[in-house]
Amino acid sequence: MVKQQAAPLDRTFQALADPTRRALLARLGEADALSISDLARPFAMSLPAVMKHLDVLAEAGLVTRTKTGRTVFCQLNADPMEEAMAWLTRYQIFWTRQLDRLQAFLEEESCPPKPAPSTPIPVAASTPGPASPSGDGSTPVPPASTRRGRIRGS
Template sequence: MVNQTHPSLDRTFAALADPTRRAIVARLGAEDALSVSELARPFAMSLPAVMKHLDVLGDAGLVSRTKVGRTVTCRLEAEPMREAMAWLERYERFWTAGLDRLVALVEADAAADRAAALAPPATEPPKDETP
């Protein structure tokens, strides 16, 4: 058995496995920087719970935090996601090949249906009317 360990990749996928963390990443992707309070606002959870999610994202390298006075501002760091995308792209050829075969099958079936619809109706040969 081949043992390929990629600790940073594992942390990235583990961090993105949670829907709350994905929502935080999406918000940070849409806005340049947000305070922890702004990030926590739409979630029905305590501020410490949001902080724990931010810790996981930070450990994965997906979020950086800076503190100015009492305000902690978070920013999205894209490099770990680039690494994850590069890893996923290696397997894209498998998905693409399967989808290409599916498209060809559907198109062939649709072409056969169109040909059948355009063909003149089959007529029965005349019956011999001799008794």
């Protein structure tokens, strides 16, 4: 299998996709530097498995390693996450705008505009007249149509 070079943003997201690697980064974020054995201690996996995860993080540029004597120390390098955050921020802005538009639309639909004030009815005209010969009361006629909603795309 041929391993192709991925773009830096792709490598960052691939590295962050795994929960173990995210946990390793969280531990490194709490300390200046940790040895690989100290870093691996809380995980229920072998040291070589942790080292493979660290290799992925190092390839993405999220971890730097330094060797002092026989001990290898790892440090967090958050710089590659800055590009990932910039990429995510664009979509956060997009979705915030979309949700704001949806909220405005729903508020408009749930609170239709009030009808224009009508002219007051004179008191003399509001007095009931004689009952209709059939004895049935009249029932109001419903409106012929309702207000149209917003047309999609406007």
